[in-house]
Amino acid sequence: MDSFLSYTFIGLFTGAAYAIAASGLVLTYSTTRVFNIAHGAVGMVFAFVYWDFSQRQHMPAWLALALVLLVVAPAFGVFVQRVLTRGLGSQPIGVSLVVTVGILVGLIGVATQIWPPASRTVPQFFAGHLITLGNVVITWHQVLTVVLSGVVAGCLYLLLNRTRIGTAMRASVDNPDLLQLYGGRPQLVAALAWAIGTSLAALAGILLTPVIGLQYYDLTLLVISAYAAAMLGKLTSLPMTYVGAMGLGILQSYAVGYLPSAGNVAGLRAVVPTLFLFGIIVLLPQAPLRIGQVKGLVSAPVPTLGRASIWGGALVLFAMLLAVGLSTSNLLLLGTAATYAIVMLSLVLLTGYGGQVSLAQFTFAGVGAVAYAKIDQPNLFGLLVATLVAAAVGALVAIPVLRLTGLYLALATLAFAQLMDKLVFQASYAFQFNNPLHAERLSVLGLKIDGTGSYTVMMTIFFVLLALGVIAVRRGRLGRILIAMRDSQAACGTLGLDLRWLRVGLFAASAGIAGLAGALFAGLRGTIVANDFQFFASLLVLLVAVIWGVTSVTGAAIGGVFLMYLPVAQSDHANIAGLLFALLGFGAVALGRDPNGLANKIFGFNSWVVDRLYPALAERYPGMALRSRTDEWDGAVDGVDDESLAASGTEVERDVVVAG
Amino acid sequence: MSIPILEVVDLHAAYGRIEVLRGVDLRVPRGAVVALLGPNGAGKSTLLKVISGQMEQTSGDIHLAGVHVAGAKPDELARLGLTTVPEGRSVFPNLSVEENLQLMSYAGVPASQVLDTAYSYFPRLHERRYQLAGTLSGGEQQMLALARALTSDPALLLLDELSMGLAPLIVDELYETVGQIAQTGVSILVVEQFARTALRIADYAAVMSGGRVVATGEPDEIGSIMADVILGGVA
Numbered sequence: 001m002d003s004f005l006s007y008t009f010i011g012l013f014t015g016a017a018y019a020i021a022a023s024g025l026v027l028t029y030s031t032t033r034v035f036n037i038a039h040g041a042v043g044m045v046f047a048f049v050y051w052d053f054s055q056r057q058h059m060p061a062w063l064a065l066a067l068v069l070l071v072v073a074p075a076f077g078v079f080v081q082r083v084l085t086r087g088l089g090s091q092p093i094g095v096s097l098v099v100t101v102g103i104l105v106g107l108i109g110v111a112t113q114i115w116p117p118a119s120r121t122v123p124q125f126f127a128g129h130l131i132t133l134g135n136v137v138i139t140w141h142q143v144l145t146v147v148l149s150g151v152v153a154g155c156l157y158l159l160l161n162r163t164r165i166g167t168a169m170r171a172s173v174d175n176p177d178l179l180q181l182y183g184g185r186p187q188l189v190a191a192l193a194w195a196i197g198t199s200l201a202a203l204a205g206i207l208l209t210p211v212i213g214l215q216y217y218d219l220t221l222l223v224i225s226a227y228a229a230a231m232l233g234k235l236t237s238l239p240m241t242y243v244g245a246m247g248l249g250i251l252q253s254y255a256v257g258y259l260p261s262a263g264n265v266a267g268l269r270a271v272v273p274t275l276f277l278f279g280i281i282v283l284l285p286q287a288p289l290r291i292g293q294v295k296g297l298v299s300a301p302v303p304t305l306g307r308a309s310i311w312g313g314a315l316v317l318f319a320m321l322l323a324v325g326l327s328t329s330n331l332l333l334l335g336t337a338a339t340y341a342i343v344m345l346s347l348v349l350l351t352g353y354g355g356q357v358s359l360a361q362f363t364f365a366g367v368g369a370v371a372y373a374k375i376d377q378p379n380l381f382g383l384l385v386a387t388l389v390a391a392a393v394g395a396l397v398a399i400p401v402l403r404l405t406g407l408y409l410a411l412a413t414l415a416f417a418q419l420m421d422k423l424v425f426q427a428s429y430a431f432q433f434n435n436p437l438h439a440e441r442l443s444v445l446g447l448k449i450d451g452t453g454s455y456t457v458m459m460t461i462f463f464v465l466l467a468l469g470v471i472a473v474r475r476g477r478l479g480r481i482l483i484a485m486r487d488s489q490a491a492c493g494t495l496g497l498d499l500r501w502l503r504v505g506l507f508a509a510s511a512g513i514a515g516l517a518g519a520l521f522a523g524l525r526g527t528i529v530a531n532d533f534q535f536f537a538s539l540l541v542l543l544v545a546v547i548w549g550v551t552s553v554t555g556a557a558i559g560g561v562f563l564m565y566l567p568v569a570q571s572d573h574a575n576i577a578g579l580l581f582a583l584l585g586f587g588a589v590a591l592g593r594d595p596n597g598l599a600n601k602i603f604g605f606n607s608w609v610v611d612r613l614y615p616a617l618a619e620r621y622p623g624m625a626l627r628s629r630t631d632e633w634d635g636a637v638d639g640v641d642d643e644s645l646a647a648s649g650t651e652v653e654r655d656v657v658v659a660g
Numbered sequence: 661m662s663i664p665i666l667e668v669v670d671l672h673a674a675y676g677r678i679e680v681l682r683g684v685d686l687r688v689p690r691g692a693v694v695a696l697l698g699p700n701g702a703g704k705s706t707l708l709k710v711i712s713g714q715m716e717q718t719s720g721d722i723h724l725a726g727v728h729v730a731g732a733k734p735d736e737l738a739r740l741g742l743t744t745v746p747e748g749r750s751v752f753p754n755l756s757v758e759e760n761l762q763l764m765s766y767a768g769v770p771a772s773q774v775l776d777t778a779y780s781y782f783p784r785l786h787e788r789r790y791q792l793a794g795t796l797s798g799g800e801q802q803m804l805a806l807a808r809a810l811t812s813d814p815a816l817l818l819l820d821e822l823s824m825g826l827a828p829l830i831v832d833e834l835y836e837t838v839g840q841i842a843q844t845g846v847s848i849l850v851v852e853q854f855a856r857t858a859l860r861i862a863d864y865a866a867v868m869s870g871g872r873v874v875a876t877g878e879p880d881e882i883g884s885i886m887a888d889v890i891l892g893g894v895a
Contacts, residue, residue, distance in 0.1 A: 164762055164763065164765065164766075164771070167755060167759045167762055167763055168763060168766075170752075170754065170755060170759075171752040171755055171759075171760075171763055173754070174752040174753055174754050174755070175752060177714065177734075177746075178746065178750055178751075178752065179752075179763070180714070180733070180734040180735045180738070181712060181714075181734050181735075181738055181743075181744045181745075181746060181750070182735075182738060182763050182764060182766050182767070182808070183735050183738035183739045183766030183767050183768075184735060184763060184766050185735050
């Protein structure tokens with residue numbers, strides 16, 4: 001009984017901290033429609049700031065706390081709202097997810113750069129003060145947390161329901177333009193909401209730090225609990241959020257107390273919030289289709305198959321050249337790049353064409369790798385099985401959330417990745433803890449591809465074939481349906497298209513491609529460990545894919561090379577490793593609004609030369625024989641993506657780079 | 661003659677490269693009701709958007725009560741006494757009626773007074789004060805929208821297509837209210853496609869076509885030439 005009571009108190013404490021974090025999340029979401037994936041990262045950074053103020057600079061705890069909560073955090077919140085997430089609420093959900101994931105990665109980068117890994121402790125508030133109830137001991141810190149959560153909940157309720165600015169906050173979600181006509185200031189309202197939300201994230205982080213330690217990732221991912229709580233309140237209801245947070249805290253505490261700490265389900269204790277989140281998302285009533293939301297993205301041009309094959313062939317030839325010239329370690333890197341590129345290809349299909357965001361692509365790759373290693377059939381059959389297993393797992397994730405769209409689907413994948421990380425990959429039927437799996441190199445039709453060079457070339461060939469497949473899909477009927485689905489699900493519904501199974505199929509196909517990449521990767525490395533497929537890598541894949549262009553195959557190719565090079569650069573320049581992360585994250589924030597990414601800029605280069613540079617040069621040097629194109633529309637339809645045509649007016653023919 | 665409450669001089673505005681307003685000249689005298697009529701795509705709503713600060717003109721001037729306003733934001737204009745009721749249902753659907761009314765106090769009138777005035781004009785709103793505005797009928801929503809015009813004591817009221825999607829009986833009722841507002845001395849610019857309804861309460865009328873004001877005059881004169889204007893006779 002005593003242990004039960006003390007677990008309950010611990011649960012109340014964690015629940016209270018979750019409630020604080022979750023109410024901040026709800027506040028920012030319900031006023032600006034931006035779901036801040038980085039909410040936990042914000043809490044993490046401010047826990048570090050608090051440590052810096054109170055421990056390193058020896059400020060009194062109350063002063064440090066006041067500085068963080070009333071000055072630094074709100075200022076940062078306003079900055080995020082004004083600069084990073086402005087106008088995101090009306091963008092497609094994928095864009096706001098990518099931008100906030102970018103903020104998450106960027107903040108982790110900033111934290112590691114400013115506060116390099118070291119052992120740091122933050123004492124509890126009123127350390128040493130205890131309350132004893134019978135045999136149960138409660139700290140003042142815990143009591144303070146519970147009290148604060150109540151105060152926060154009460155104040156927020158009053159703010160939102162009893163004050164004019166709070167009413168304006170809720171009004172600005174409905175219609176910010178109208179609020180302006182009323183005389184309200186939507187920007188001010190949004191800034192205030194973000195300032196409060198950031199402060200609450202900081203408070204939750206600071207309160208939790210003495211208990212779970214000052215870590216980059218633990219605090220960041222802790223927010224999953226807050227997501228779960230906020231989901232229970234459907235991201236709008238504060239009281240339900242509070243209930244959810246408290247319930248989750250207690251549930252988690254009991255899980256720690258009463259679930260076995262060894263064996264295959266040992267990981268279960270760590271994933272209670274994730275399971276909770278998954279459960280709530282699955283049970284959530286169907287979100288209504290948002291109509292009047294036609295936000296068609298202008299896609300990168302899609303090349304003809306012939307042109308794509310030529311570029312693909314060139315890429316394979318280039319890989320062959322490299323295979324002859326490079327050392328084994330560099331070839332391994334090249335193979336890794338090919339792996340990443342294939343994973344990004346799966347995102348081109350899923351996110352670029354289908355408009356769905358997945359935060360678990362690398363987990364699917366991990367599933368493929370484990371399947372490939374476990375069945376121990378290093379041939380095309382084994383590869384096929386690995387692909388199918390990954391695809392089946394992908395479908396399995398997609399089916400329960402079939403009814404849901406955008407944000408919920410993305411969060412479900414996030415929960416799934418987390419589950420796999422903590423539960424499945426650690427179990428004895430997969431990697432176990434720190435236990436590498438062995439995999440053989442692939443043999444194709446009886447021909448064993450043993451050399452690292454030839455294996456790398458083969459991976460490149462796989463990439464090219466898959467890329468051609470993706471392009472073929474995009475050019476066909478299916479591709480048109482995908483684009484239509486991405487642009488407006490409601491419109492598709494009125495046309496009588498049943499998109500549910502298409503979405504599952506899309507998810508499965510994408511997971512399958514990622515699984516194939518994982519299997520090939522396993523063969524390349526020979527040994528694989530769970531760390532190769534960590535959840536965090538999936539976030540990086542998404543960001544890099546968006547930066548380089550998630551709507552084109554070229555973007556995937558360049559992105560793969562870039563992502564391979566990132567850890568290399570980090571180990572070469574260890575002193576700025578965090579900065580590189582930050583650059584990547586905030587790069588995604590900057591470029592996330594244009595999912596066509598940098599690759600699309602490359603596509604535009606050729607026509608820029610012909611349309612802008614040639615005429616300018618011809619004017620200056622009349623003698624030069626420059627071929628300027630005539631602005632005619634003849635033959636425009638042949639082999640040119642109609643979307644891109646509509647967007648770029650006068651461009652008649654497009655020269656397209658497929659793979660580079 | 662006194663300074664008009666609104667004077668628009670040679671106003672141009674464009675959506676991207678498409679010019680919608682091509683030199684609009686319009687005056688709303690103090691205390692007058694001006695009906696702005698014209699076919700679809702004439703630029704009426706765009707003109708209101710520019711006047712209310714939601715859109716920026718490419719050239720031309722707007723004077724409000726003799727003061728040249730340029731680059732003013734809609735919320736600043738709203739606080740200075742310009743009340744705009746945009747087309748469509750201009751209420752916040754996820755707020756209760758009472759909360760909608762509370763937000764109207766941004767225009768400068770205390771919230772309690774706003775509530776009193778609104779409920780005395782529209783007792784039906786009082787019955788439904790705790791109901792979400794999105795669950796009201798179309799006519800009731802427009803009442804709520806008009807309540808802002810009633811309660812905020814505006815210097816100039818801009819009304820855009822009050823009748824949109826409403827039954828004729830309800831439209832008549834709403835325009836009766838507009839007439840009452842006009843009698844309290846508020847200057848009003850009404851944009852309306854249904855000419856007859858608007859002309860009934862108007863002191864003056866102007867007709868827009870192709871981004872310009874092509875005719876102005878007394879309601880009777882305009883009423884008699886409307887058909888020609890719509891069919892392209894006057895230009």
